Amino acid sequence: MGFRLSKIYTRTGDKGETGLADGRRVGKDHPRIEAIGELDTLNSQLGLLLAELDEAVATWPALKDVSDVLRPSQHRLFDLGGELAMPEYQALQQVEVERLEAAIDSWNEEVGPLENFILPGGSRLIAQTHVCRSLARSSERRCQHLNAVEPLRAEGLAYVNRLSDLLFVAARLIAKRQGIAEMLWRAADKP
Numbered sequence: 001m002g003f004r005l006s007k008i009y010t011r012t013g014d015k016g017e018t019g020l021a022d023g024r025r026v027g028k029d030h031p032r033i034e035a036i037g038e039l040d041t042l043n044s045q046l047g048l049l050l051a052e053l054d055e056a057v058a059t060w061p062a063l064k065d066v067s068d069v070l071r072p073s074q075h076r077l078f079d080l081g082g083e084l085a086m087p088e089y090q091a092l093q094q095v096e097v098e099r100l101e102a103a104i105d106s107w108n109e110e111v112g113p114l115e116n117f118i119l120p121g122g123s124r125l126i127a128q129t130h131v132c133r134s135l136a137r138s139s140e141r142r143c144q145h146l147n148a149v150e151p152l153r154a155e156g157l158a159y160v161n162r163l164s165d166l167l168f169v170a171a172r173l174i175a176k177r178q179g180i181a182e183m184l185w186r187a188a189d190k191p
Contacts, residue, residue, distance in 0.1 A: 009093045021086035028072045031149050035142040039160075042135040046070065049128045056125055062177040066170055072096075080156045084146070092155045094180075100162040100185035104169050111172040115132045117185035122175050129171035130181055 004104030018033060019026045026033060053067040079091035140160045143152060177181050 031146040035146045036081050038139040038142040039077050039081045042139050045132050049132050052155040092159055097158045097162055100166045106168050107173045108170045111176050120182045122180040126171050126175050129180050133164050133167035
C-alpha cells in the first residue's frame with residue numbers, strides 16, 4: 001500500500017467544504033462530516049483512556065483485559081469513519097458487534113446489577129471511561145442524524161451503540177477492580 005497522505009494541507013477546504021472519497025464536496029457542517037468528526041473525537045479520547053489503562057496495569061493488573069477488549073475499538077472506529085467517508089466501502093462486520101456484546105455480558109456479570117444511577121468519577125480512569133461513553137453516545141446521535149438523511153449500514157449503527165454500552169460497563173468494572181466505590185446519584189432532598 002502506498003502513502004495515503006503525501007501533503008497534509010491542500011487548501012481545498014478553506015471555503016468551508018471538504019471532499020469525500022467518492023469525489024463529492026460537502027460542507028464541513030454536513031451531517032456526514034459531523035458524524036466523522038464525532039467518531040474522531042471519540043477515538044482520540046479512547047486513545048487517552050487506553051494510555052491511562054496501560055499505565056494503571058502496573059498497579060492493577062486486572063485492568064489489562066479491559067485494555068485488551070477496548071484496544072481493537074480504535075481500529076473499528078477508524079473503519080466506521082472510513083465507511084462514512086466512502087459510502088460504498090464496507091469494513092465493519094456483525095462479528096465486531098457480537099464481540100462487544102460478549103464482553104458486555106461477561107463484565108456485567110462480574111459487576112452485578114445496577115442499583116442506582118452512577119456519576120462519572122471516583123478515579124481519573126473511571127471518569128475518562130465515562131467521557132468516552134458520553135462521546136460514543138454523541139457519535140451515535142450524529143450517525144443516527146446522518147442515517148435519517150442518507151441511510152447507513154446497520155452494523156455501524158449497532159457498533160457505536162454497543163461501544164457506548166461497553167464503556168459504561170467498563171467504567172463500573174474499573175471501579176470494582178480498583179476497589180473504588182461507585183459514585184451513586186442522590187436526589188436533591190437526600191443527604
